[in-house]
Amino acid sequence: MKRFRTAVIGCGAIHGSHADVLADAPFSELRAVVDVVPDRAARSAAKYGCRAETDWTRVLEDPEIESVHLCTPHYLHAPMASALLRAGKCVLTEKPMGISVAQCEEMVRAADDSGRQLGVCFQNRYNTTSLHLRDLVRSGRAGRVLGARAVLTWGRGADYYVGSPWKGTWEKEGGGVLINQAIHTLDLLQWVLGMPAALKGTADQRSLQDTIEVEDTAEATLRYADGTRAYFFATNGYPTDRAVEVEVVLEKAVARVCGDLTVTWADGTIETASERNVRAGAKAYWGGSHRDLIQDFYDCLDEGRLFPVDGRQGIQAIRLIRALYDSSERREWVTI
Numbered sequence: 001m002k003r004f005r006t007a008v009i010g011c012g013a014i015h016g017s018h019a020d021v022l023a024d025a026p027f028s029e030l031r032a033v034v035d036v037v038p039d040r041a042a043r044s045a046a047k048y049g050c051r052a053e054t055d056w057t058r059v060l061e062d063p064e065i066e067s068v069h070l071c072t073p074h075y076l077h078a079p080m081a082s083a084l085l086r087a088g089k090c091v092l093t094e095k096p097m098g099i100s101v102a103q104c105e106e107m108v109r110a111a112d113d114s115g116r117q118l119g120v121c122f123q124n125r126y127n128t129t130s131l132h133l134r135d136l137v138r139s140g141r142a143g144r145v146l147g148a149r150a151v152l153t154w155g156r157g158a159d160y161y162v163g164s165p166w167k168g169t170w171e172k173e174g175g176g177v178l179i180n181q182a183i184h185t186l187d188l189l190q191w192v193l194g195m196p197a198a199l200k201g202t203a204d205q206r207s208l209q210d211t212i213e214v215e216d217t218a219e220a221t222l223r224y225a226d227g228t229r230a231y232f233f234a235t236n237g238y239p240t241d242r243a244v245e246v247e248v249v250l251e252k253a254v255a256r257v258c259g260d261l262t263v264t265w266a267d268g269t270i271e272t273a274s275e276r277n278v279r280a281g282a283k284a285y286w287g288g289s290h291r292d293l294i295q296d297f298y299d300c301l302d303e304g305r306l307f308p309v310d311g312r313q314g315i316q317a318i319r320l321i322r323a324l325y326d327s328s329e330r331r332e333w334v335t336i
């Protein structure tokens with residue numbers, strides 16, 4: 001397999017999930033890590049044995065670097081990705097792809113124009129449980145979908161926002177619990193059930209109003225073309241981070257992911273699938289499939305296949321989130 005010359009921009013909380021893989025995988029030679037905070041870049045470079053940069057355009061202008069991972073604040077994903085793609089590099093960006101649909105569309109154009117691949121880090125699509133759930137629903141083995149629900153109850157206190165001052169702001173984070181935490185759950189819903197025809201929802205501040213500008217709690221009803229509904233709830237105001245719950249009711253079974261997957265068939269039979277990608281430690285609830293997603297990205301680059309979580313996929317969750325903000329403001333159903 002080809003060894004790609006790689007770089008990571010942004011050396012904050014998530015960057016280790018990328019750099020750990022890139023520093024020792026046979027498909028990558030990690031050349032550079034970048035952070036505007038010199039100390040962060042230097043510490044990461046020392047750990048991973050590559051060079052440290054504080055100006056990301058050094059990576060943009062380095063003709064040797066072929067693939068770049070974006071672990072930067074949300075508002076920087078679109079301008080960085082578009083410039084890197086147009087400079088001939090492949091880009092794997094952390095979620096969210098961008099903070100507006102227009103930004104995401106420009107990123108897709110940049111990938112199309114340059115012929116380079118753009119991937120979006122929805123690693124939970126690679127969870128064993130997500131793959132089983134999607135297969136069960138899409139195969140039709142359990143009959144038609146009758147409805148679904150998804151619940152995320154995590155906790156983010158003032159210290160979380162103090163540590164990353166871009167978080168909690170409309171300008172730089174682009175939203176709150178929806179665009180940062182629950183975006184994975186909305187992506188899974190649309191990946192498993194397809195895009196709804198319309199949604200109605202609210203986004204509000206229920207506990208962090210003294211700390212952040214953006215919403216800490218949101219709910220929505222998603223209505224599909226056949227009239228089926230999915231109910232969604234997310235909050236950052238819970239005292240602890242619980243496993244995300246996604247349940248789909250089908251004609252012949254109820255499938256529920258909450259850590260592991262449990263399928264309860266109408267005849268009483270119960271099937272279970274354990275999650276193989278369990279992340280160790282306190283961040284287990286984030287989902288532990290970064291390594292599988294990154295491996296697949298480079299397999300696709302190597303084999304000339306389109307990476308399945310591309311820009312056109314990444315944009316769908318942003319469409320849902322923007323529709324939810326719109327619905328919350330107008331207090332009515334919004335067509336997707």
Ligand SMILES: NC(=O)c1ccc[n+]([C@@H]2O[C@H](COP(=O)([O-])OP(=O)(O)OC[C@H]3O[C@@H](n4cnc5c(N)ncnc54)[C@H](O)[C@@H]3O)[C@@H](O)[C@H]2O)c1
Pocket residue numbers: 009010011012013014015034035036037040054056070071072073074076094095096121123163164180286287
């Ligand atoms: N996939 C997941 O499960 C997951 C989990 C956590 C975070 N994330 C995503 O990862 C991204 C980063 O989040 P985080 O929690 O690591 O944030 P963070 O604030 O901890 O890290 C961001 C880093 O980017 C650096 N930075 C800011 N501007 C820069 C610039 N112009 N050039 C280079 N570096 C710059 C900051 O100094 C900081 O070190 C976000 O998009 C977030 O949503 C994804």
